[in-house]
Amino acid sequence: MKSRHPQQPGTEFSVPGTVGEGLARHGVSRRAFLKFCTVMTSMLALPPSMAPAMAAAIAATRRQSVIWLSFQECTGCTEAITRSHSPTLENLIFDLISLDYHHTLQAASGEAAEHAREQAMKDNAGKYLLIVDGSIPMANPGYSTIAGISNYDMLVDSAKGAAAIVAVGTCATYGGLPKANPNPTGAVSVADIIKDKPIINIPGCPPIPVVMTGVLAHFLTFGTIPELDGLGRPKVFYGETIHDRCYRRPFYDQGKFAKTFDDEAARRGWCLFELGCKGPVTYNACATTKWNDGTSFPIQSGHGCIGCSEPNFWDAGGFYKALSMPANPLKVGAGVAAAGAAAGVVVTFLNRGKKGAAKAAHETTTLNDLEQ
């Protein structure tokens, strides 16, 4: 006996396509789930009798409708999300979300694809999540079209009924590569166009896969967007610099630097600061989550961070140019450890100052704030 009635929690785990049924498939028993809901009701100061109703409500939820738009992009962000190990892309699209429009993955093409987008917007008006990768060219609508529609028109139209927008990748969040000097197509970010919806920015070129899926899981689990910083980024992933959490940091503090890509210092994993590493000024989680199931990250594989999650990183002065410091620029190639150590101390100090300022700028931004 199957029922979609939310007042009958006992049967929800068998209704195909609901979150409850998805949990069942993952070996979460109804009993365990009910227990979780009991804890949740107590945390929310609700009467214990609410637990079964809450369990029923969550379990019966249909998968969250997601529409993914691709504008001036390279598909690197989509490729990245397929690399997520937890949750995996399969977990997401089969159990948690209904990916109703996504050029790279969807079966339908042409009219049938556009129809799927329009249908999802209609059926889930006000509730669907809009994900965008790629920038939007403003110099001429003919610079980028889908089904004959300009990117600008498609974004504005699709944003109207969205509950929230997730901008993935540095192009959608800040304009990215198309916006690099001299910005030939007049590329802008999502937030430059859409002003009346909550927008979560997940920068990176591409973003770290688990950061993308983690933010989606947060939204699906709690129904809210995670706490954001002044640049619209989730603080939990973008709160600290790469440098702050880098495994090579002790070498930096000791003034031990690689001078080239395969010298003894490079083989021993010394700091890449003098080879141009932008870790000290880049806020992202690469050094902690790492990439591809924790296998490595650029610095661990011998290349300095290029700062790909920072706004305008393409125009920040060259990937192999050591970060300069005010007053007393660091001598690139200085071989004396003592000089390096002194430089390290200065940078550490500056970095602390910068970090403090960044923390101060990290005003809590909630969904409610954004909706006001």
Place this chain on the structure above:
Amino acid sequence: MNQRVVVDPITRIEGHLRIEAETDNDGRIIRASSAGTMVRGLEIILRGRDPRDAWAFAQRICGVCTLVHGIASVRSVESALKIELPPNAQLIRNLMIGAQYIHDHVMHFYHLHALDWVDVVSALKADPKATSALAQSISGYAKSSPGYFSDVQKKLKGFVEAGQLGIFANGYWGHPAYKLPPEANLMAVAHYLDALAWQRDVVKLHAIFGGKNPHPMFVVGGVPCAISIDPSHVGKGGAPSRGGDAGTALNMVGLQIVQNVINQMRSFTDEVYVPDTLAIAGFYKDWFAQGEGVGNFMTFGDFPAKGMSDPSSFLIPSGVILDRDLSKIHPIDFNAENEIQEFVSHAWYKYSVGKDKGLHPYKGETEFDYTGPKPPYEHLDLEKDYSWMKTPRWKGKPVEVGPLARVLMMYASGHKQTKELVEMALKKLNAPVQALYSTLGRTAARTLETKIIADAMQGWYDQLIANIKAGDLKTFNESKWDPSTWPAKAQGVGLMEAPRGGLSHWIVIENQKIANYQAIVPSTWNAGPRDPDGNQGPYEASLKGHKLHDAKQPIEILRTIHSFDPCIACAVHVTDPDGEELVQVKVS
């Protein structure tokens, strides 16, 4: 009555591609036109920058082919400045390029192309036991039990019954063009999911050598990852003479991950990808007789055993095959002004020499001239300009690049394993050699070359280990790293075989900065619009004569276009607002 069928967006590809097909009374395609509908403008962005930085910009031409534009870019700088790579760096690049092929081809087959042949909804009717028997009859792959297929079917059932089809919504399910029995459909859906999990693991090879995937890191003159293993390390506290133990990802653990990935790649190719391709193709033999491109094929060559300056050591040779004549391989002169040229006769650009002349990429110019309809629009003006892609030609002829071109080139040049594999496949499918020149011939060639490259991976790995064992830890040539060592002017071309075909990046360096940068990418060779003589390129030519069963569900167009594995991100040309002469980059 003649009709115009528009497919936009073409999905399950990289980028923004539109096909407009004119059909006759019978629904047969008389003329098809291929249009790239997005530009960004990399070339002007690259101008004036440090050539050593160019790879990171160029790499973002495409996130699917993620490493190919990075490799072509560093090779262009190395060609211009005459930098030779240390052998270890060459081997590591071969491993990274090889991994890209295998990853990309498998994902193309299962995630981009399969749904043209596999009816997901029909899989619900399959008997899991019979599916298991079918799977076991074609392969020894471990995940072939009735319980396994039954679980996949249950998952799918929940999906369909809930009425939220997600990525499968509005597919052409039930279309009579789908010929697989339910069991074969279920098997393919199971492998669609397996391949998603597999691809996530095998990209770890890129993470070891390049720090991450997508978009791993490169460096002009070698590879960034120093080798943190010294076989002569005495294990004492003092500084070892050559240093290094576990300071980077390229340590003993990292090398073991690489070996595991190679094993996983080879077993998935042998046990899943090759048998699935042959099994599915067996149900679609009519697709071995249609969808040919232009009959001309070109490769630039790749996988050097001795460095890019010695093409005789390449695994994949370079050359051109004309009119299906496998007895003659024509050499390519990359510097000859009348060989490789680009035209703009039907693209939204203008040339100072006139719209009908071709230009060699070193002298290429691009001035942006959008004359298309104002969005939103219904149709493009196909008699005038209709694409952001230019039209590349070799000695004025359209040529096809990609897996089919490479397999034919290796076959024609007598590569033993290629001959064996091609003959095995044709025999199994009971098809003549002409079957290669078709939609499914292209798809099968992609599968066969995956096997060739997967097998070659182990050799490169073994050689790398042997070098390290012998004490060779060099991975980077620093002699030309400092720009003060460069000549005032230099130019070079970075050639490679990307998974989608021959790729070339052309760079002119003046006073240590990029003066001109251009890329001619595989999908431009295949997908570009008509040339001044009205000759079509491979995409357009391949669709001619296709009969559409239902113009509202143009699955026939998707099958042939997907067989090329389009990667359009990129028909990116640039101009600046003042209409100054520009450089260009198109993307694969």
